[in-house]
Amino acid sequence: MSKSQAWRIGNVHIVADDATFEGEVVVEDGAISAVYPKDAAAQRPAHHADAAYIDGEGGWLLPGFIDVHVHGGYGADFMDATPEAFDTITKFHASHGTTTMLATTVTQSPEALEAVVKAAAAYREGLMPYASLLGVHLEGPFISEKWSGAQNPAFIVPPHTEWLKRWTVVYPSIIRMMTLAPEKEGAYETIRWLTDNDIVAACGHTDALYEEIRGAAEHGLRHAVHTYNAMRGLHHREPGTLGAVMTTDAISAEIIADGHHVHPAAIDVLLRAKPADKVLLVSDAISAAGLSDGDYDLGGLAVIVKDGVARLAEGGNLAGSTLTMMNAFRFMLSHTKLTPAEVSRLASANPAKLLGIADRTGSIAGGKRADLVWTDASFNIRRTWVKGREVYSGD
Template sequence: MKTMLISNITIVNHDQVEFIGDLFLKDGKIEKVGQNLLVEADVRIDASSKEWTVVPGYIDMHIHGSAGFDVMDATEEALRGMAYSLVKEGTTSFLATTMTQAIDAIDAALENIARFVNHADEAELLGVHLEGPFVSTKRGGAQPVEHMIVPSIDQFNKWQQLSGNQIKQITVAPELSNGLSFVESLSEQGIVVSIGHSDATVVEVEQAVKSGVRQATHLFNQMRPFHHREPGVVGAVLIEERVKTEIIVDFIHCHSDAVKMAYLLKKSSGVILITDAMRAKGLANGDYDLGGQTVHVTEQGAHLSNGALAGSVLTMDAAVRNIQKVAGCSLQELVAMSSFNAAKQLNLANKGYIAEGFDADLVILDKGLHVQKTICRGNLVFEN
């Protein structure tokens, strides 16, 4: 394993005042953090003449595809293509996100993930986000209604076994039959249970949170909206401190004022930036497949023929710039929303922070928050 010294760079964590210092990386870990480090290194990056900042690598908890590939393709080529493509946007780790499909199609995707072994030049596959099929037919969006089923612990356990215990997060509509006991069981197993594609009332959301819901999937999208006499899922999760909210900040899924409202209510500690990207991310506009459905990708986003949004083509670095633009976030807040909060949700004690002993997953940004270099587990995997 090569060693690396990054010197004279502004270092940012979610809970510290930024400072100019040096980082020494060895064997995939951050070996030393300090100033004027006198060490030999195979790779040296000197930022003294640049206005560069280093932040923890971005963690995308909700992504279906990229660069022409999709998790549901159920091939090694697809996962590898995704993992390789994500580093250029600063994403150093991600949850491979499935979608509502026939049981055998989900079986195949999970078995494929269980077999996958990362290469050194790829974003790290942390596990699975199972989005559906335990969701509401009233809030389907791009999730095919014909494959939706009520929550089943037996079915989940079969999938968890097929995945090699890789399912880390699940999106569920807890108001469905068996929903609350399902939430409670998975929460006890340490799964991040996220309410999404749900038509729950505010009372049903409160019950679900008591049972273990700790996250909301793509806030505002495909959930019972806010009404002043029935706050719905949106109203409930915006004021529930125990729940963190994913949000797609592409200004297509949410108006910029809705993004700002979520930031003001949830604060940076309660927001998780995601892309919910599909296979067209990074490619030209045109027609693409999503779970057997044709998705039309234009400047206005990714839509099914019926007009429903079908994921995004958003990149994580653009999400960071976008929320900074509308909410005026500090660098520390951006780190929380793009990395630390996800690491905390997933109980990743070694990610989302720049300190000795942590994984050397880092993104070097210029003053405009554009990715200059990405480092995955101590390897320089992307240079702009």
């Protein structure tokens, strides 16, 4: 259905904030105009009752997923910096429930990074026919050599703001997040600049001590990427990056819930440690997502995917994932005690809050953008809508 058409979907379990109830959602002009519990649907006005109807067949209606950390999918990488690559990635992930995402880079040359920022700015000016691209997440190059993971160490440089100042002037509001190592010289100043310019400052690929992360939080650090992975771990005499992330409420923590990056028990520990609105699901998907095992590339480094797990050909470090947000959602339902509404918060509401877009999307409520995912009773996706426009149908 087009954005301008009025339509409604009923006979579904609606996940709205922390509540789940049977009912009906009405969409007009790309926005949610009304949400009716089952026992109130009969009282809806005539123009809502007359809207085109979709039978939800007893399935689930979820707010669309928001992925703040995704590199690619279905053979394309955001580093390709072309509209064709962006279409491929946003189409693939829309088919798995993602309605908003950040184009995530890898540690590369300033020319390669600027090409992505420029391409993202141009892409946002167009139709964006699939998932919405909110902007760019720069993962590096201001990271730790010790914890480079699957980032190319040849392009690691000390933190500074020279490039950032230029890019934000030429491409305003495109850079939305940056991952860096807070222990590096110049990092605190960079974090302050990011914060002052409404860019989420995140720690990752870092060897920071506990006190260094706590100090970074005082300068504006707000987020931790792929928590547990590529960071100094928890020790009882030096709590490290992980200890600081877990105990600093101002810092949100993302998790790759694929069963390979983090043990389910460690996910449970994180959920117990952090406030309910400070944990996010991400895919960290690379170009191999959606494709078969084989040889791939990530930022100029050779990657081998075997049994769906991506690792560097040299050294064997995990190299992103082949995960989708829907699979992460299902993993959390299977391996934690969270309810669908609680998992939905991690996949939608929490990232919307982090990015400052919770007033527009991330939950099912009147006036919000109609970014929606309809699944069957087993959470297999039937349709995805972005701003009320169908961008995927599994029919």
